[in-house]
Amino acid sequence: MILTAALLSYLAITTLNILAAKLDPTTLTAGLLCLAAIFTIQLRHSQPGANRAPLWQRLTTLGTQALLTYLPIVVFHAEWGAMAGFLAGSLLLLLPSKVAWVAYGAVGLSMLVPPALDGRPALDSVYLCQSTLLTGLVVYGLSRLADLVRILHETRDQLTRMAVTKERLRFARDLHDLLGYSLSAITLKSELIHRLVPTHPQRAMEEVHDVLAISRQSLADVRMVASGLLDMSLEEELTSALSLLGTAGLEVHADIRLGTMNQQVDTVLAAVLREAITNLLRHSKASRCEITAVREDGRIRLSVANDGVDPTYRDPSPHSGSGLGNLSMRLNAVSGELTTTRGPDGTFLLLANAPVAPSRHPPDTEDDVLSSQEPAA
Structure with a gap:
C-alpha cells in the first residue's frame, strides 16, 4: 500500500x-x-x-x-x-x-x-x-x-513450521530411546516372572518390584521428555544395562573407564547405550555381550558388541528402523559419529565416538544421516 x-x-x-x-x-x-x-x-x-x-x-x-x-x-x-x-x-x-x-x-x-x-x-x-x-x-x-x-x-512462517517439526522430532526421538529400552526391560522381566512364579515365588516377587520401579521411572522419563528437561547419565545406564543383561542370562564383559564429561554428551551416549541394549534384547539371539566405555585423548568411545545377530531378521513394524538414525542425528549434534559393523560369524558391533565437550558449531549432515540409516540389529 x-x-x-x-x-x-x-x-x-x-x-x-x-x-x-x-x-x-x-x-x-x-x-x-x-x-x-x-x-x-x-x-x-x-x-x-x-x-x-x-x-x-x-x-x-x-x-x-x-x-x-x-x-x-x-x-x-x-x-x-x-x-x-x-x-x-x-x-x-x-x-x-x-x-x-x-x-x-x-x-x-x-x-x-x-x-x-x-x-x-x-x-x-x-x-x-x-x-x-x-x-x-x-x-x-x-x-x-x-x-x-x-x-x-x-x-517467518517457514521457521515457525520448522521449529514445530524439530520439537516433534525431538519428542519422538526421546520417546523412542526411553520407552524402547524400558518396555523391552519390562517385557523381559515379565517373561522371567512368568517362569519363576510356579517354582520360585519369592524371586518372582523381587522381579515384580523391579518391574514396578522400571515402569515408574518410565513415567517420570516421559514427563521429563514432554517438558524438554531430560538429562541422562552414561554411568547409570551402564549399571542398569549390566543388570538387565545379567537377568536375560547373557555373558557380559565390561570395560568402563570414564571421567567427567559434558552433560549433553553424557545424555547422548546414554541414549546410544539404551538403544544398543534395546536392539540386542529385541532383535538378536546373543549369548555374549561386550561393553566398552573409555575416555581416550579427549574423546569418549562407547562400543557394544554381541554374537547373536540374525541376518535374516526384519522387524515387521511399520515404524521400525529409526533408532540408529535417531542416534546418528544425536551424535552429529555433539560432533560425534556412529558406526555399525556386521561380522560374517554373526557378530554385531555398534561404536559411538564423541568429544568430551562438543564444539559450538557441529557439522550439519542430517540429510546424510537420514539417507544412511541401517536396520536395527
Missing part, C-alpha cells in the same frame, strides 16, 4: 502539471490515458518476482513504458519529466545489475534535454535530472522493500 500511495503521489504531481498547461481536451485526455497506462505498467514491474519473467516480456513492457515516457515529452515538455523516474526505477527492477545502472543513469541524463529545448535555465535541467534519478531510486527501493517484507513473512 505504501508503494501504491507513492506511485499515485508522483502521478498526481504530473497530472497537476498537465492541467496547469491548459491544453485542449483531446490532448489532455490523451495525456491522462498515457499516465494511466504508465501507472498500470509500473505496478506490473513492481510486483514481486517481476524480474524472473521471460526476457522478452520484460523488454516488451520496458519498451512500451519508454515510448509512453518519451513521446509525450514532445507535447508536454518538462511537465512530463516525472514519468521518466518510473522508467528509471523499472530498469533497476527488471534488468541485470550492470546494465540496469547504466540505463538508469542514461535516463536521468536524458532529462537534461527537455528544459533546454524550452529555453529554461540550466538549473531547471539539473533539477529535472536529479528528480528523475531520485524518483527512480524511490520506486526501486519501495518495490524491493515490499518484496523483502513478503519474503520475511514467508520465512
Whole structure:
C-alpha cells in the first residue's frame, strides 16, 4: 500500500502539471490515458518476482513504458519529466545489475534535454535530472522493500513450521530411546516372572518390584521428555544395562573407564547405550555381550558388541528402523559419529565416538544421516 500511495503521489504531481498547461481536451485526455497506462505498467514491474519473467516480456513492457515516457515529452515538455523516474526505477527492477545502472543513469541524463529545448535555465535541467534519478531510486527501493517484507513473512512462517517439526522430532526421538529400552526391560522381566512364579515365588516377587520401579521411572522419563528437561547419565545406564543383561542370562564383559564429561554428551551416549541394549534384547539371539566405555585423548568411545545377530531378521513394524538414525542425528549434534559393523560369524558391533565437550558449531549432515540409516540389529 505504501508503494501504491507513492506511485499515485508522483502521478498526481504530473497530472497537476498537465492541467496547469491548459491544453485542449483531446490532448489532455490523451495525456491522462498515457499516465494511466504508465501507472498500470509500473505496478506490473513492481510486483514481486517481476524480474524472473521471460526476457522478452520484460523488454516488451520496458519498451512500451519508454515510448509512453518519451513521446509525450514532445507535447508536454518538462511537465512530463516525472514519468521518466518510473522508467528509471523499472530498469533497476527488471534488468541485470550492470546494465540496469547504466540505463538508469542514461535516463536521468536524458532529462537534461527537455528544459533546454524550452529555453529554461540550466538549473531547471539539473533539477529535472536529479528528480528523475531520485524518483527512480524511490520506486526501486519501495518495490524491493515490499518484496523483502513478503519474503520475511514467508520465512517467518517457514521457521515457525520448522521449529514445530524439530520439537516433534525431538519428542519422538526421546520417546523412542526411553520407552524402547524400558518396555523391552519390562517385557523381559515379565517373561522371567512368568517362569519363576510356579517354582520360585519369592524371586518372582523381587522381579515384580523391579518391574514396578522400571515402569515408574518410565513415567517420570516421559514427563521429563514432554517438558524438554531430560538429562541422562552414561554411568547409570551402564549399571542398569549390566543388570538387565545379567537377568536375560547373557555373558557380559565390561570395560568402563570414564571421567567427567559434558552433560549433553553424557545424555547422548546414554541414549546410544539404551538403544544398543534395546536392539540386542529385541532383535538378536546373543549369548555374549561386550561393553566398552573409555575416555581416550579427549574423546569418549562407547562400543557394544554381541554374537547373536540374525541376518535374516526384519522387524515387521511399520515404524521400525529409526533408532540408529535417531542416534546418528544425536551424535552429529555433539560432533560425534556412529558406526555399525556386521561380522560374517554373526557378530554385531555398534561404536559411538564423541568429544568430551562438543564444539559450538557441529557439522550439519542430517540429510546424510537420514539417507544412511541401517536396520536395527
